[in-house]
Amino acid sequence: MIFSVIQYRIVLSFMTRFWAAFKDQLIEEAAVGDIGAAIRHAIEPNILFKWQIGSFELIFSDVIVVSWIVMVFIFVVAWLAGRRREKIPSHVGQLLSESLVNLLLNLCQNSGMTYDQAERVVPFVGTIGLFITFTNLSSLFKIPPPAKNPAFPIALALLTIIYVIATSIRLVGLRGFWASLVFPKAMLLPFRILDFIIKPMSLALRLFGNVFGAYILMEFIYIIIPVLIPGVVGLWFDLADGILQGAIFTYLTIMYIGEIVEGAHEAEHEHQIRQSAHI
């Protein structure tokens, strides 16, 4: 809580510097001659502020500012949508948010969770999906999307895999989690453990590669043909691809949890069958 308040104040005090850096970048890009240098400039993180603490270096780049803006935006929109709750929804906010939650609940149930389990998974998963979607959509406003900095997707993927492990232990218990690891044969255990290293890597690389590739391509198009074409190509690379990446991240997170829950369930079922056969 205290940390977030401090961070928020730092972000506020550096907002002006952020806008100055942003404006300088726009002006520089308008008068650019060398394409390679321009792209290299575009992929460098905009460092607003460095803070030396001993041997550590805290770096505040545009990633932090953009993600905090998105967080405030999501908070305000969600607050407005959930302010007046009625039993029979009449305004758009409640309808939209209810259908979004319903969609996620259905997705969870399709991937092998019960309704109660799905209800406990949806808040985190929906939040992370909305966050990724809206941060990717920031490239619509010519603000570099935070996911082009590899630190952002790596942090999200680590958080997600920790959440997947913790929440599946909470849902099926430690015994169920172990049973899902060794379910058909105990021989699979090393591969299952390796999976927990590969999954966050593939999540992070997928998000980073897609957003970074789209960002570089859009920068390239903005430099060589700045008229009309970026609007058409941007429909896919800024709008659709950003939403798709958020949806895929959410979908995969749900699938990872559902896999463990279903594995535990099947192992339990097998165990019961074997017990009844003994009797």
Added chain:
Amino acid sequence: MDKGLIALGAALAIALAAGAAAIGIGLASGKAFDATARQPEMSGKIQAMLLTAIVFIEATAIYALVVSLLLIFAF
């Protein structure tokens, strides 16, 4: 190091991976259309499975994209 060779390596990396991923996605979606034509009532489930498969196939192409971007910008 020679700039031209790096560019060639980056181009080869993404080209081979993209070709292979395209073949993979083509095979998967072709089979999915086949299955949908045989059993139209299963189309929802087939679509979800196809989406999952395509995400995993596409991931390989994305790895190659990251590698080629690293080749271009990190060296």
